[in-house]
Amino acid sequence: MPRPLIGITTYVEESTRYGVWDVPTSLVPSGYYELVQAAGGSAVLLPPDEPGAAAEVLSRVDGLVVAGGPDVDPVHYGAARDPRTGAPATVRDQWELALLTAALDSDTPVLGICRGMQALNVALGGTLIQHIDGHVDTPGLMSWHPVHPVPGTRYAALVPEAAQVPTYHHQAVDRLGRGLVVSAHAADGTVEAIELPDPERWVLGVQWHPERDKDTRVMSSLVEAATTRASSPAGV
Structure with missing residues (x-):
């Protein structure tokens, strides 16, 4: 059967220069669609x-990946803006929260990556820590650190060992959204993965950037779930 189609949300830049062009642009780092393809899916940008x-x-589409990017506006979880929170990405926030809501309503498999995990938490009524000190070791650069799976979770079944992951963020999950559980954490207690524990629904968020890694286990599981959904008689 055809490979499942995985939608990936895009970064939105007000002005991007390439060649003679200097125009507003929607884009995504190639690692995202390359990871989907390496895991056996076909990718389309949203x-x-x-x-x-x-x-x-x-x-x-058969599955959804919500990509990394700028901070989620705290207006979406009822908090005052911390001075260290980035400028609002209003159009992207509205679109991705709507996509997440639609995906959850339709049981579309979902993987949230970094900002995408935070948006997933917010879409389900959770909140964020707007700034954490000391978690990213080298400001301005991608850092690596171990994350520890929580036994009994989907993530732990996929990656049972403590894994070194590439990470770059200054915000984190605070209060969990409805139905979510923590499925991995860092040594300092930072929430590193969240999921819905329902075995009939594939909904997972990771705080790190698997598109910068070679480990396809999480994405392969998403693609497998999307394949199952695409091949079901009702198409859902």
Whole structure:
């Protein structure tokens, strides 16, 4: 059967210069779609659209990856803005939260990566720590550190050992959203992965950047779940 189609949300840059062009751009680092392809899926990019179009767009794909990027606006979880929180990415916030809601409503397999994990938590009513000190070892550079799986979770079944992961972030999950459980954490207690524990639904978020790694286990599991969904008689 055809490879499952995995939608990947995009970064949105107000101005990107390449060649003679200097224009607003929606893009994604190549590592995202390369990881989907290495895991056996086909990738399609999902640039921002009207939030009301989210369910229609989700009906055309078999799985969803919400990519990394800027801070989620604290207005979406009822918090005052910390001075260290980045500028709002209003269009992207609205689109990705709508996609996540539509994906959860339709049981579309979901993987949130870094910002995507935080957005997943917010979409389910959770909150974020707007700034953590000392977790990213080298400001401005990707750092690596171990994450420890929580036994009994989907993530632990996929990656049972403490794994070194590439990470770059200054925010983290605070109060968990509805139904979510922690499935991995760092040595300092920072939440590193969250998931819905329902075995019939594939919903997982990781705080690190698997697109910068060679480990395909998590993405392969998403692609497998998307394949199962695509081949079901009802298409759901």
